[in-house]
Amino acid sequence: xxxxxxxxxxxxxxxxxxxxxxxxxxxxxxxxxxxxxxxxxxxxxxxxxxxxxxxxxxxxxxxxxxxxxxxxxxxxxxxxxxxxxxxxxxxxxxxxxxxxxxxxxxxxxxxxxxxxxxxxxxxxxxxxxxxxxxxxxxxxxxxxxxxxxxxxxxxxxxxxxxxxxxxxx
Amino acid sequence: xxxxxxxxxxxxxxxxxxxxxxxxxxxxxxxxxxxxxxxxxxxxxxxxxxxxxxxxxxxxxxxxxxxxxxxxxxxxxxxxxxxxxxxxxxxxxxxxxxxxxxxxxxxxxxxxxxxxxxxxxxxxxxxxxxxxxxxxxxxxxxxxxxxxxxxxxxxxxxxxxxxxxxxxx
Amino acid sequence: xxxxxxxxxxxxxxxxxxxxxxxxxxxxxxxxxxxxxxxxxxxxxxxxxxxxxxxxxxxxxxxxxxxxxxxxxxxxxxxxxxxxxxxxxxxxxxxxxxxxxxxxxxxxxxxxxxxxxxxxxxxxxxxxxxxxxxxxxxxxxxxxxxxxxxxxxxxxxxxxxxxxxxxxx
Numbered sequence: 001x002x003x004x005x006x007x008x009x010x011x012x013x014x015x016x017x018x019x020x021x022x023x024x025x026x027x028x029x030x031x032x033x034x035x036x037x038x039x040x041x042x043x044x045x046x047x048x049x050x051x052x053x054x055x056x057x058x059x060x061x062x063x064x065x066x067x068x069x070x071x072x073x074x075x076x077x078x079x080x081x082x083x084x085x086x087x088x089x090x091x092x093x094x095x096x097x098x099x100x101x102x103x104x105x106x107x108x109x110x111x112x113x114x115x116x117x118x119x120x121x122x123x124x125x126x127x128x129x130x131x132x133x134x135x136x137x138x139x140x141x142x143x144x145x146x147x148x149x150x151x152x153x154x155x156x157x158x159x160x161x162x163x164x165x166x167x168x169x
Numbered sequence: 170x171x172x173x174x175x176x177x178x179x180x181x182x183x184x185x186x187x188x189x190x191x192x193x194x195x196x197x198x199x200x201x202x203x204x205x206x207x208x209x210x211x212x213x214x215x216x217x218x219x220x221x222x223x224x225x226x227x228x229x230x231x232x233x234x235x236x237x238x239x240x241x242x243x244x245x246x247x248x249x250x251x252x253x254x255x256x257x258x259x260x261x262x263x264x265x266x267x268x269x270x271x272x273x274x275x276x277x278x279x280x281x282x283x284x285x286x287x288x289x290x291x292x293x294x295x296x297x298x299x300x301x302x303x304x305x306x307x308x309x310x311x312x313x314x315x316x317x318x319x320x321x322x323x324x325x326x327x328x329x330x331x332x333x334x335x336x337x338x
Numbered sequence: 339x340x341x342x343x344x345x346x347x348x349x350x351x352x353x354x355x356x357x358x359x360x361x362x363x364x365x366x367x368x369x370x371x372x373x374x375x376x377x378x379x380x381x382x383x384x385x386x387x388x389x390x391x392x393x394x395x396x397x398x399x400x401x402x403x404x405x406x407x408x409x410x411x412x413x414x415x416x417x418x419x420x421x422x423x424x425x426x427x428x429x430x431x432x433x434x435x436x437x438x439x440x441x442x443x444x445x446x447x448x449x450x451x452x453x454x455x456x457x458x459x460x461x462x463x464x465x466x467x468x469x470x471x472x473x474x475x476x477x478x479x480x481x482x483x484x485x486x487x488x489x490x491x492x493x494x495x496x497x498x499x500x501x502x503x504x505x506x507x
Contacts, residue, residue, distance in 0.1 A: 003344075006172075006176070006179065006344065009179055010344065010347055013179070013186055013351060014347070017354050020189055020358055024361055031429050031430060035431050035442045035496040038496050039494075082488055083488050084462070086444040086462035086486050087444075088428045088446065090200075090257045090258055091260050092200060093197070094197070094200070106203060106207065106256075108257065119461070119462045119486075122286070123287075124255035126207065148255050148281065150252050150253040150281060151253070155208045155250065158203075158205075159208035159210050175345070182355055185355050189358055259369075261369060275376065275424040277424070289456050290457040292456075293423075317424050317457075318450045319450060320422070
């Protein structure tokens with residue numbers, strides 16, 4: 001094997017490793033949301049997003065860290081946290097295109113049922129995470145959540161997982 | 170470090186990276202099912218399987234893309250989709266042997282409860298995915314699902330996760 | 339590219355690949371728990387832990403393989419298994435520091451509802467897995483589980499995911 005061949009093989013390997021590192025970092029970003037939201041740790045939740053990141057849920061749209069922090073500290077979310085809740089996120093279906101990525105995944109909001117033993121599945125939500133690679137690592141630019149209660153928007157979100165990667169830049 | 174040593178080290182690295190790429194591709198195959206099934210996108214669901222792939226559920230066995238597509242477009246599944254549903258798949262326990270792999274994972278079918286707020290866990294299922302690496306990437310040759318309602322077949326499926334890798338070829 | 343440059347690049351790549359292999363092995367350890375616990379396979383459950391590993395749940399603390407095996411074979415767990423149950427684990431939020439790691443994740447215990455069709459979410463639990471790389475691969479040294487029923491200990495466990503890595507050695 002000549003030096004040039006070796007250099008080509010190494011460059012090829014380095015590209016593959018870089019891609020796998022991105023995939024790992026995207027998983028790490030998505031999984032960092034779960035402990036933060038159920039601990040009610042507003043600052044840690046906000047760190048999932050870019051500074052001007054958007055969290056667009058059917059119940060309201062939050063723009064930037066301050067509005068996301070306000071939601072976590074607000075009465076509705078703190079009520080769930082105090083009663084006991086688990087935001088369960090399944091593994092996302094991820095498409096990466098260079099320094100942007102889209103993940104599609106469902107999530108469950110499971111809350112402690114204060115009337116008796118056991119828990120209630122209060123929400124099942126379709127999620128789209130639009131992510132970007134920044135100087136500080138991968139961050140969420142926009143997350144869209146739509147309740148899976150039969151509304152067409154939730155199905156469109158799931159069906160369109162490969163759409164809009166260019167728009168995400 | 171001599172050229173021969175370097176070549177050996179690089180070959181060794183390339184094998185490890187290839188294995189990690191296979192693991193990533195297997196995750197990607199499994200996670201591609203979720204958005205497709207809950208969007209009711211029959212063609213995207215079928216693409217998870219090889220052309221002659223089998224989806225063997227306790228409620229019926231489907232052979233090949235046409236029968237899988239028929240199930241997704243059928244009244245029972247479309248009823249769930251229209252009411253709102255989430256097929257949640259946990260991360261699989263995966264064993265790879267060259268170009269075949271088996272993943273064992275549970276899944277939940279969560280459906281919108283039209284009588285009131287919240288969702289019902291209609292099914293909890295033990296799943297076995299038998300996968301093969303094809304020219305077009307990893308595909309499912311056979312997926313077996315058995316309801317976790319106490320039937321021994323569901324427990325045997327979970328216990329036998331390392332069995333039958335040779336049969337899967 | 340000189341030989342020294344190449345050697346440096348290769349060493350750098352090898353470190354990155356080694357890290358990704360550790361991450362994969364940690365996922366494999368965590369996902370191996372699921373099929374074993376719902377199949378009621380006590381020996382396979384115990385293999386998740388080091389020989390002196392601890393499973394500290396709010397309902398009781400188990401020390402070492404024998405006590406873990408006793409729990410799996412015990413009446414409460416076998417009752418769940420015979421009725422049909424699914425311990426669903428979401429993807430963990432993982433922090434690795436050399437040969438120790440901590441994963442934070444929620445889990446659901448979903449059990450077949452013998453009164454009618456469908457399943458009940460009996461428990462939603464905050465989990466902390468403290469793992470160590472041994473001669474036989476990654477193993478769990480201590481897993482802590484606390485019910486998400488509003489008790490502060492469960493929230494502290496989720497909030498403290500980055501704490502105690504040094505203690506874990």
